[in-house]
Amino acid sequence: MSTQKFVYQYTLVAAVGGLLFGYDTAVIAGAIGFIEKKYQLSPAMTGWLASCALVGCMIGAMVAGWMSDRFGRKKILMLSAIAFAVSSLGIMFAPGMSYFVFFRIVGGIGIGIASILSPMYISEIAPPNIRGRLISIYQLGIVAGILLIYFVNALIAGLYDEAWNIETGWRWMFGSGLIPSVIFMIFLFIVPESPRWLAQQNRWKEAGDILQKVNGDRAAEETQAIRESLSAKQGSLRDLIKPGLRTALIIGVLLSILSQVTGINVIMYYAPEIFKATGDGASSALLQTILVGGINLLMTVIAIKYVDKLGRKKLLLIGAAGMSICLAAIGFAFHQQHTTGYWILAGILLYISFFAISLGPLTFVVVSEIFPTNIRGRAMSVAIFFLWLSVYIVSQTFPMLLNAIGTAYTFWIYMIFSILAFVFVWRSVPETKGKTLEEIENMWRV
Template identity: 65%
Template structure:
C-alpha cells in the first residue's frame, strides 16, 4: 500500500495522540526529581520510598483494566480526553496534598490517566495509520513518552536550582508535580481537533463517517479497499471474552503481547528512569551534578528513539528488538561490574547512557508497536488492555522492589539480575515474536 495521498491528517492525529505519550512520560518521570526530597520530608524507609515512587502504577493498572472496554463503547478519542482530565486533577492534587496519603490518592488518579494513555494512544495511531508507515507512526508515540521524560528532567532540574536544599525538601517537589497542569490541558484541547478511529467507527456501524476519514488519509480507491477489509475482519469476530483465550489465534497473540510488555519493563528501565538522580548520587556526585546527568539520560533517550522511527519500517520490528536488547544486556553487565569494583563516576554514566540508547531504539517503542498490531480488530481494545495491564504490573514490581534490592543485595547484583532477564527476553523475541513490517492489521490478524 502506498503512503497516504493526504498525509497531514494522519501525522496530525499521530502527533496529538503522542501528546498522550508526552504526559505519560512527564507524569511517570516527575517522581525521579522529587523522590529524594520527599524521602527526607516524610522520613521514608526503603519500603515506603518504593511505595511513594510506585503508587501511581496502581492507578495505571486500574486505567488499563477499564479503558479498553470503555473505548470500545464510547470511542478512542473521548477516553483519551478523559485521561487528560485525570492528569490535570492529579497535578493539582499532588502539588497541594496536605499529607502523604492524600498525595498517594492523587498520584493514583494520575496513574489512571497514564494507564489510559499508554494503551489507547498507540492503539488509536495503529487504527489510523497506513500499513507502510505504521511502525514509524506508533514509534512517534514513544518519542512523545521520552520527550515528556526529558522535559520533566529539565523542569525538575530548573525547580531544584531555584533555591537551596531545604526549600526543595519543603516546597520544591510540590512545584515539580504541579507543573503537569499545562501539558494536560493542552492535550485535552488538541484532541478536539482530530477525528475518531475509522476502525472503531466501522465497529459501530458508522461506515459513512469511517469512509470519509479513510478517504482523507488514503484516497478514494484505497479507502474503499480498507473499508471492505475492516468490514470483513469484523464480520466473523466475536467480542473478546475469557473463553476466547482458547482460540489459538488470540491465545498466541495475547501470550506474545503479555510477555513482550512484561520484558520491556523487568529489564530495569524504570529503575533507572525513576531513580536516576539517586543512582548517580550513589556514585559520589553531588545533587546538582546528578540532576544534570539525569538530563543527559533524557537527551539520549530522545535521540535514539529517532533511530527506531527511522528504521522500524525498513529493518523490521524483530531485527531492531534483538539488536537493542543485546546492547542492553552488555550495558547492564558493565553497570553491575562498575558497582562491584566500586569504580565511581563516568563508567557507570557511560554504561547507563548505552543502556538507555539501546532501549530507546528497541524495546521502548517497539513493544508498543507490536502490541498495537497483533490483536484482531474486534478484540483489540480489551486485548491491549490485558497486555498493557501486565506492562504496568511489571513497572509496579520493578519500581517497588528496586530500593529494596539495592538495600539488600546491592547495586551490582541488582543490575546483573536485570541483565539475566534481558538475556531471557532476547531468546523469547528470537523464538516467538513475529515480523509485522509492511502488513495491514487485517493481514497480521490472518497470519496469526
C-alpha cells in the first residue's frame, strides 16, 4: 500500500469522529419542533433544550487535551464513541426532560472530545503538502453527518402523523445515532496511535514505523524535526501566555469564536423552524433543510480541493466577505417581508456555501496546525472550549433574539460578526500552507 493510501485510510477513520459530531449536533434540527410541542416550551427553554449538549461539548473540550496527552489520541477517541452511543440510547428511552438534558450532555462530551482529537490526530499524521486537505476531510465528515441526519430526520418524520412525531418520532431520531457510534468504535481498532504522541512518550521505534508508512522517504527528516521540537520543552499552559505563543493562542481562540458567532449553528440547529417562518409547512421545511446539508457537503469538497493550493488565509477572507453579504441580504428580505418564493432559501444556501469553503473547515485546520507538539492537546482544548462556548451562547440566545428583536435584526447581528471575522483574518492570521508543524512552531519563537 502506498504512503498516501495509509494516510487517507487513517484520515477517513478519524473523520468518522467528525461524522458523529455533525450527526449528533444537527439531530436537534428535526426534533426541536416536536419536543417544543410535547413539553410546551418557552423560547428560553427551547434554546436550552437545543443547546444543552453544548455544555457537554465544553466539558469534553476541556478534558480532551490533557487526557489525550496522557493516554493517547486513539484511546480518548474511543471514549468519545462510547459517549455518543450512551447518549443515543439514553435519549431514546428518556422518561422526561431532565433525563433528556443529562444524556444530551453526555453526547456533548463525546462531541467536544472528537472536535479536538479528530483534527489533531489527522494533523499529527499528515504530510505537510496535503495536511490542509486531510484536516478538511474531518470537516467533510461533519457536514456528511449533518446531511445524513437531515435525511434520517425527514424519513422518520414521514413515517406517521405529527402526533406520533411529537410523542415518539423525535426519540427515534436521537436513537439512530447508535449505528454510526458503533461503526466508529470498530474502525478505531484499525488505525495506529499518533506518531507525535508516541514520540512524546519516547516510543521512537513505533513512531518511526508509522512515520515511514505515511511519509515514505521523508520519514527520517520528520523524525528529526519532531526530536528538535520536543527538546524545546514547551510543555505547560503557562507557556501559552508568553510572547510568541500568546499570539498563537489569541489567533486560535478568536478564530474559534468568530467561526461560530457568525451564525452557522443557527442554520444547522433551527433550519426547519426558519423555513417554517417563511410560510413553508413542516415537510417542505425538512426537505429544504436537506438541501442546506447537500450544499454544505458539496462546498466542503471544493474547500478540500483548494485549501493546499490557494492557502488558508485567502479562502478565509473570501468566505467571511461572502457570508457578510448573504447575511445582510437575508436580514433585508425578512425586514421587507419578502419571505415567499425562494429568496430566503437562496440566501441561506449562498451563506452556507461561503462558510463551507472557509470558516467551517479552515478553523479546525488552523487551530490544529499552530500549536507546538508538546502542548498541542491542551492548547487546542483552550481554543475549542471557546468555540463550544460560542456555539452555546448563539444557540441559547437565537430563539430569544427572534422573540425580542425579530428575524431581520438577528441576522444582521451575525452579519456584523462576519465583517469582524474578515478584518481579523486579514490583519492577524498567518498563512500556514505547505509548512511542517515544526516550521509553524518556529514562527512563534521570539
